[in-house]
Amino acid sequence: MPTRREVLAHSAAVAAALASAGLLPAHAQSQSKWNKAAFEAKSVDDVIKALGTARPVESKDVTLTAPDIAENGAVVPIAASTTLPGVKQIAFMVDKNPTTLAAVFEFTDAVETSVATRVKMAETSNVYAVALTADGKALFARKEVKVTLGGCGG
Amino acid sequence: MADPMRIRAQAQGSGAVVRVLMSHEMETGYRKDAEGKTIPAWNITEVTVALNGRTVLSGHWGTAISKNPFTQFTIKGAKAGDKVTITWVDNRGDTRTDEATVA
Numbered sequence: 461m462p463t464r465r466e467v468l469a470h471s472a473a474v475a476a477a478l479a480s481a482g483l484l485p486a487h488a489q490s491q492s493k494w495n496k497a498a499f500e501a502k503s504v505d506d507v508i509k510a511l512g513t514a515r516p517v518e519s520k521d522v523t524l525t526a527p528d529i530a531e532n533g534a535v536v537p538i539a540a541s542t543t544l545p546g547v548k549q550i551a552f553m554v555d556k557n558p559t560t561l562a563a564v565f566e567f568t569d570a571v572e573t574s575v576a577t578r579v580k581m582a583e584t585s586n587v588y589a590v591a592l593t594a595d596g597k598a599l600f601a602r603k604e605v606k607v608t609l610g611g612c613g614g
Numbered sequence: 615m616a617d618p619m620r621i622r623a624q625a626q627g628s629g630a631v632v633r634v635l636m637s638h639e640m641e642t643g644y645r646k647d648a649e650g651k652t653i654p655a656w657n658i659t660e661v662t663v664a665l666n667g668r669t670v671l672s673g674h675w676g677t678a679i680s681k682n683p684f685t686q687f688t689i690k691g692a693k694a695g696d697k698v699t700i701t702w703v704d705n706r707g708d709t710r711t712d713e714a715t716v717a
Binding site for chain 1: 629640642659660663668669671678679683686690
């Protein structure tokens with residue numbers, strides 16, 4: 461019968477093998493950690509501070525696609541893309557949500573810097589797509605989305 | 615274990631357009647139940663996309679992503695037959711991985 465020590469050593473070895481084969485869950489190998497402070501921030505400024513990037517500048521090179529009017533704030537389709545080189549991340553923010561930051565997508569060279577998703581919006585608000593480049597610049601596109609039915613009332 | 619994701623990966627031009635629909639409650643932590651108690655937040659926090667085992671895109675999500683999240687993106691240079699693997703992790707530590715083949 462194997463001792464407890466042997467069993468532990470084995471499970472560690474198996475876990476290491478799984479990790480190297482890319483079979484362990486993503487959090488074991490994600491490029492950076494989930495930024496709790498950024499996701500709890502309550503304004504665009506606070507999110508920027510928590511993410512630790514430069515002050516964002518509005519840019520025509522970042523395209524944010526969102527509806528003018530969202531009938532259902534629980535499901536608002538938004539998309540962002542940019543043709544700029546060196547964009548590593550795109551962050552989606554909804555200004556007047558209880559927590560501003562909705563999502564951060566991290567790109568590698570193997571994907572186009574374009575992503576679409578659906579977010580919840582508590583009320584009519586500005587939506588931001590902020591593109592963060594490898595050299596620390598932050599460029600954003602903004603659009604106001606009118607919400608006729610909020611996404612947080614249930 | 616949560617319900618499977620629905621993943622569609624279509625070769626288009628020089629890459630593949632991937633659409634994924636996950637099955638998740640995505641509770642915000644702001645809603646209240648019938649007794650007035652706050653329902654704790656329950657949301658996907660991390661998403662990882664791999665092409666043939668190599669990570670190509672990852673996402674960190676907050677509670678503002680809609681219930682049953684949908685995401686679309688384009689993987690450059692993916693061909694028919696390539697394997698797209700998507701993994702999510704939620705704030706309860708639950709996780710799910712699903713795979714699709716580029717068609």
